[in-house]
Amino acid sequence: xxxxxxxxxxxxxxxxxxxxxxxxxxxxxxxxxxxxxxxxxxxxxxxxxxxxxxxxxxxxxxxxxxxxxxxxxxxxxxxxxxxxxxxxxxxxxxxxxxxxxxxxxxxxxxxxxxxxxxxxxxxxxxxxxxxxxxxxxxxxxxxxxxxxxxxxxxxxxxxxxxxxxxxxxxxxxxxxxxxxxxxxxxxxxxxxxxxxxxxxxxxxxxxxxxxxxxxxxxxxxxxxxxxxxxxxxxxxxxxxxxxxxxxxxxxxxxxxxxxxxxxxxxxxxxxxxxxxxxxxxxxxxxxxxxxxxxxxxxxxxxxxxxxxxxxxxxxxxxxxxxxxxxxxxxxxxxxxxxxxxxxxxxxxxxxxxxxxxxxxxxxxxxxxxxxxxxxxxxxxxxxxxxxxxxxxxxxxxxxxxxxxxxxxxx
Amino acid sequence: xxxxxxxxxxxxxxxxxxxxxxxxxxxxxxxxxxxxxxxxxxxxxxxxxxxxxxxxxxxxxxxxxxxxxxxxxxxxxxxxxxxxxxxxxxxxxxxxxxxxxxxxxxxxxxxxxxxxxxxxxxxxxxxxxxxxxxxxxxxxxxxxxxxxxxxxxxxxxxxxxxxxxxxxxxxxxxxxxxxxxxxxxxxxxxxxxxxxxxxxxxxxxxxxxxxxxxxxxxxxxxxxxxxxxxxxxxxxxxxxxxxxxxxxxxxxxxxxxxxxxxxxxxxxxxxxxxxxxxxxxxxxxxxxxxxxxxxxxxxxxxxxxxxxxxxxxxxxxxxxxxxxxxxxxxxxxxxxxxxxxxxxxxxxxxxxxxxxxxxxxxxxxxxxxxxxxxxxxxxxxxxxxxxxxxxxxxxxxxxxxxxxxxxxxx
Numbered sequence: 001x002x003x004x005x006x007x008x009x010x011x012x013x014x015x016x017x018x019x020x021x022x023x024x025x026x027x028x029x030x031x032x033x034x035x036x037x038x039x040x041x042x043x044x045x046x047x048x049x050x051x052x053x054x055x056x057x058x059x060x061x062x063x064x065x066x067x068x069x070x071x072x073x074x075x076x077x078x079x080x081x082x083x084x085x086x087x088x089x090x091x092x093x094x095x096x097x098x099x100x101x102x103x104x105x106x107x108x109x110x111x112x113x114x115x116x117x118x119x120x121x122x123x124x125x126x127x128x129x130x131x132x133x134x135x136x137x138x139x140x141x142x143x144x145x146x147x148x149x150x151x152x153x154x155x156x157x158x159x160x161x162x163x164x165x166x167x168x169x170x171x172x173x174x175x176x177x178x179x180x181x182x183x184x185x186x187x188x189x190x191x192x193x194x195x196x197x198x199x200x201x202x203x204x205x206x207x208x209x210x211x212x213x214x215x216x217x218x219x220x221x222x223x224x225x226x227x228x229x230x231x232x233x234x235x236x237x238x239x240x241x242x243x244x245x246x247x248x249x250x251x252x253x254x255x256x257x258x259x260x261x262x263x264x265x266x267x268x269x270x271x272x273x274x275x276x277x278x279x280x281x282x283x284x285x286x287x288x289x290x291x292x293x294x295x296x297x298x299x300x301x302x303x304x305x306x307x308x309x310x311x312x313x314x315x316x317x318x319x320x321x322x323x324x325x326x327x328x329x330x331x332x333x334x335x336x337x338x339x340x341x342x343x344x345x346x347x348x349x350x351x352x353x354x355x356x357x358x359x360x361x362x363x364x365x366x367x368x369x370x371x372x373x374x375x376x377x378x379x380x381x382x383x384x385x386x387x388x389x390x391x392x393x394x395x396x397x398x399x400x401x402x403x404x405x406x407x408x409x410x
Numbered sequence: 411x412x413x414x415x416x417x418x419x420x421x422x423x424x425x426x427x428x429x430x431x432x433x434x435x436x437x438x439x440x441x442x443x444x445x446x447x448x449x450x451x452x453x454x455x456x457x458x459x460x461x462x463x464x465x466x467x468x469x470x471x472x473x474x475x476x477x478x479x480x481x482x483x484x485x486x487x488x489x490x491x492x493x494x495x496x497x498x499x500x501x502x503x504x505x506x507x508x509x510x511x512x513x514x515x516x517x518x519x520x521x522x523x524x525x526x527x528x529x530x531x532x533x534x535x536x537x538x539x540x541x542x543x544x545x546x547x548x549x550x551x552x553x554x555x556x557x558x559x560x561x562x563x564x565x566x567x568x569x570x571x572x573x574x575x576x577x578x579x580x581x582x583x584x585x586x587x588x589x590x591x592x593x594x595x596x597x598x599x600x601x602x603x604x605x606x607x608x609x610x611x612x613x614x615x616x617x618x619x620x621x622x623x624x625x626x627x628x629x630x631x632x633x634x635x636x637x638x639x640x641x642x643x644x645x646x647x648x649x650x651x652x653x654x655x656x657x658x659x660x661x662x663x664x665x666x667x668x669x670x671x672x673x674x675x676x677x678x679x680x681x682x683x684x685x686x687x688x689x690x691x692x693x694x695x696x697x698x699x700x701x702x703x704x705x706x707x708x709x710x711x712x713x714x715x716x717x718x719x720x721x722x723x724x725x726x727x728x729x730x731x732x733x734x735x736x737x738x739x740x741x742x743x744x745x746x747x748x749x750x751x752x753x754x755x756x757x758x759x760x761x762x763x764x765x766x767x768x769x770x771x772x773x774x775x776x777x778x779x780x781x782x783x784x785x786x787x788x789x790x791x792x793x794x795x796x797x798x799x800x801x802x803x804x805x806x807x808x809x810x811x812x813x814x815x816x817x818x819x820x
Binding site: 064066068071073110111112113114116117118119120121122172173187188191194195198199202205206207208209210211212214215225228229230231232233276277280281282283284285286287288295296339341342343344346347348349350351352 | 474476478481483520521522523524526527528529530531532582583597598601604605608609612615616617618619620621622624625635638639640641642643686687690691692693694695696697698705706749751752753754756757758759760761762
């Protein structure tokens with residue numbers, strides 16, 4: 001049976017009373033029964049929401065992304081906690097292919113705003129995952145105040161990223177108190193989820209910045225084909241994969257029993273503008289020497305096939321693959337980025353690139369170490385980092401009564 | 411057999427010589443043989459490029475859009491014509507699921523830039539259509555000059571749209587000398603096509619503005635389900651459909667034998683920001699009275715089912731459906747819009763809405779007449795028009811030797 005969103009607004013033409021009845025009965029009966037591991041995709045296309053880790057990290061990378069960073073605009077801890085609880089309930093429902101609202105507009109009837117905005121009605125779950133993260137400024141605001149009494153709960157690893165050579169960061173589209181990573185195979189489903197969380201948070205949070213992405217640029221499981229990025233190269237061949245559980249335990253999941261982050265992961269986002277017009281004027285050989293792989297097969301230079309081992313002696317020392325390779329970087333990160341096109345730049349060029357997302361157990365030995373190693377990367381000529389953010393993504397939820405932030409605020 | 415993009419860069423690991431050989435042989439043999447009507451989708455998922463009308467107008471609306479408007483930055487008519495011929499050839503190839511380049515890097519070997527950027531390698535045609543339009547400023551530049559000797563060939567219908575009450579147009583993302591509407595079921599395929607046309611036009615055209623869209627907001631054939639827009643309502647129920655050939659002949663296709671626009675159509679684009687946060691605070695009843703349809707079924711108010719006839723007496727006179735309805739507007743247009751989310755607006759809100767596209771035989775009796783009729787539309791409270799453009803889309807191409815602009819420049 002294909003689970004699809006229940007028709008919250010009464011597709012049978014019933015009025016407000018019918019809506020409420022559907023709201024109470026229809027949902028309970030369609031709820032997923034047995035909890036599975038987070039990230040497990042059911043026959044209906046729904047990804048299990050609960051588990052040791054949040055879904056959306058090692059879940060097979062979906063095709064589309066809507067990422068949003070929020071500013072918290074209230075100083076009221078209780079109101080923030082209530083919102084996080086409402087968000088969790090809505091996320092639980094939406095990832096199951098249901099609409100956001102737990103009940104119809106009981107109090108106001110159809111004079112009240114609907115509990116779901118409606119644009120995903122009739123669409124399947126589409127593999128939706130919703131992953132939450134907490135930014136450094138949630139713990140201590142920019143002005144130094146401890147708004148929510150959690151300053152002393154900030155993990156040592158959650159400090160703003162250092163500056164990197166060549167950064168051209170725009171503060172208005174960087175950082176944030178909270179983030180939601182919504183991934184789905186249908187952009188309308190991802191947008192619907194973000195928009196409904198924003199709606200639920202009205203008056204408590206404001207959208208600081210938001211980024212749409214398409215064309216996942218990494219595989220996160222061994223059975224996914226390696227996609228191509230906007231430079232036309234296969235990207236993420238040597239990415240960590242969900243099956244490498246020991247490696248994930250070492251490099252991706254926080255191992256700190258007793259801490260609220262135990263089982264969580266740190267998320268770094270970087271909006272990387274790619275100067276595609278400049279790149280397109282480079283010769284094929286130049287492009288391949290810059291990346292360190294052949295464009296056609298994706299094989300490391302000097303090798304025959306994509307998954308042949310990288311022979312560092314056959315690659316220019318300043319090629320991207322050489323510098324980013326775990327052997328050289330001395331670490332590993334789980335990449336989960338998407339391509340983007342955000343219109344044009346006013347100079348006759350597309351504003352296009354890679355919205356880079358990566359997960360790691362510690363940003364200092366993850367992204368920061370990798371990025372520092374890239375300071376001589378030949379690819380730097382063709383890219384500009386315009387946005388940067390860091391979030392602490394807590395572990396997964398234990399069950400129906402658990403909520404996003406229970407470990408931090410509970 | 412599933413037609414997929416040939417591996418331009420030599421997936422078998424061959425070098426430059428092999429690439430050229432593939433370029434000459436591989437393509438010819440995989441070319442579609444018999445021409446069909448434009449807009450016909452083959453088993454491979456490719457849409458026929460040739461025909462009486464351009465594809466991408468009545469073609470079943472694909473799921474994704476990349477729309478781009480170009481400024482022509484040369485005054486050299488011959489160079490512009492050469493580029494249009496190269497564009498046509500590349501478009502012909504890409505809509506068939508091939509890459510953009512007709513040949514490998516013959517002259518420069520792999521020291522030359524590739525003739526295709528590569529990011530669509532291995533992807534199917536994905537129903538790609540590429541539709542070209544000519545803006546008023548192509549005929550007479552903003553400074554009044556007749557750069558290309560075609561000022562006297564400008565159709566009378568191709569005059570800038572009048573101002574409408576409430577317009578908040580941003581000049582930098584309005585108008586343009588040329589436009590390309592790329593529609594596909596995979597955004598990477600649409601983006602790849604636009605990006606390669608821009609690459610071919612380097613030095614002759616610059617990207618003026620560009621818009622990505624998802625979630626088609628209209629059906630263009632009777633067998634497509636009506637999608638929902640970001641207000642959560644079914645949109646385009648009463649749209650013109652490809653099967654209504656007599657109505658299309660009357661309202662969509664230019665009927666002017668002997669003119670280079672005979673069989674063409676005029677395209678109006680409007681980027682309509684939707685104030686979704688304001689909308690989401692309205693009661694369900696308010697929303698339905700504003701639109702004139704029920705949110706669940708999409709039935710006109712007072713009716714039971716989506717396709718029941720609109721009973722104008724049951725609708726508020728200022729509802730959107732009432733004012734936009736052909737009976738009241740006295741005309742009809744073929745809508746083909748897409749939803750968009752372009753990040754946030756700096757005020758805590760999503761920058762989201764509808765990229766409205768419509769085709770008509772005459773803008774004056776099409777979009778202009780409809781839009782004037784909407785001056786009292788209750789929906790105006792929730793929308794802002796931020797971009798506007800008008801383009802003359804020539805008829806379809808006769809065959810392999812025909813090219814975009816042959817009627818205008820030939």
